[in-house]
Amino acid sequence: MTTIDLRDRALSPAALARPFAALGRALLIAVPVLLVSTFITFLLGGLTEQDPASVVLGDSATPADVARMREVFGLDRPLLARYALWLWDALHGDLGASWFTRIPVAQSIAERLPVSLSVAAGALLIAAVLGGVSGVLAAVRQGGLLDRTVTVVTSVLATVPGFVAAVALITVFALLVPVLPAGGWAPPSAGLATWATFLVLPCVALSLDAAADVARQLRTGMADTLHENYVVGARVRGLPGWRVVLVHALRNGAGPAVAVLGMHVPRLIGGAVIVETVFALPGVGELTKTAALGGDVPVVQGALLVTIAVVLVSSALVNVLLVKLRPAARREI
Structure with missing residues (x-):
């Protein structure tokens, strides 16, 4: 039997270049997405009938006052010129000011971004842990009661909207059994x-559908992996069952689950709008x-830019992680 030196292959130039190639592809996709989305905003x-200069000055403003305010806002310039100027300033860290x-x-976003990142990161962590544990247990107990229970529960959770889960969690854990706050932020x-008590309910409400998808994908991926020859061989060699499952099978069967979790990152960030409204965050x-x-277009534009940046960084990290997992999945022993 031919022996493959995995260390040599892992340190080869091609293997070292894979994460950077994945990152490069993500950036190539990010640039047009950024330009199109911000330009649409x-x-x-520009197409709205509301004149922010008139709104700010009130009904008593004269046409001359409105014209001066429009000049201050930069609304006297063509749309393309305003967009190009905003993009140039944004690349230098200046997102403008609220109308x-x-x-x-930038100041408004910096004050609020930790809240959104805390909720999104907490939801991502809960989805990974809850979905990962459920998927592994279901795969190990294929065809058993636990496997069927996980399948039914995940199928139900995947159909529950975030705001419905949020209202249900508030009703149970803030009203019927008042152990957690119904909203607010510390x-x-x-x-x-x-700080954690105010995060528990929003994070759980936001994570349920992602956890369900991760559990189903991980169960499917590991169900096939557990029957591979190298897994059977590891068991025959007397390796502990937990090592076979968590080291050999999990690493090679986790690719689809990681991809699904990465796809949920934009949904977690987007769903935070509803969750933040329900929980007054x-x-x-x-x-x-x-x-x-x-x-208030400048605020919307700046928030959109920051949100896209967070999604792109998360997607790049997921792509790098998938590249790290794929060689293990293609390994032949």
């Missing part, structure tokens, strides 16, 4: 325990919703 803001409060957009400086989603309803 600018276009919609109505004159607060810098920063980490108030104490990690207090002062996050970027709530900021974007308020700005969009008020026609």
Whole structure:
């Protein structure tokens, strides 16, 4: 039997270049997505009939006052020129200022971004742990009661919208059994325990459908992997069952589950808008919703840019992780 030196192959130039190639592909996709999405936002803001200069100054403003305010806002320039100027400033860290409060957009986002990132990261962690444990147990107990239970529960959870789960969790854990707050926010400086109590319900509500998809994909991937020759051989050689499952089978069967989890990252960030509204969280989603309803285009534009950046970074990390997993999945012993 031919022996394959996995260390040599892992350190080959081609293997070392794979993560960078994945990152490069993600960036190539990101650039046109960024340009198109931000330009559409600018276009919609330019097509609205609402004049922010008139709204800010009020009904008593004269046409001359409105003209001066439009010049301050840059609305006297053509749409393409305004977009190009905004894009250039954004690349240098300047996202402009709110039309109505004159607060810098970057400052508003910096104050609220930790809230949204905490909820999204917590939901991602819960989805990975809950879905991972459920998927592994279901795969190990294929055809058994536990496997069927996980299949039924995940099928139900995958159909439950985030706001429905949020209302149900508030009803149970904040009203019927009042052990967690129904909403609001406390920063980490108030104490990690207090901070965590305000995060539990939003994170769980946002993570359920992602956890269900991860569990189903992981169960399917590991169900096939557990019957591969190298897994059977590891068992014959007397390796502990937990090592066979968690080291050999899990690494090679986790690719689809990791891909699904990566696909849920934009949904987690987008779903934070609804969750932040239900739980009264002062996050970027709530900021974007308020700005969009008020026609505050600079805030919407800046929030969109930051959201896209977070999604792109997350997608790049998932792609790199998938590249790391694929050689193990193609391994032949």
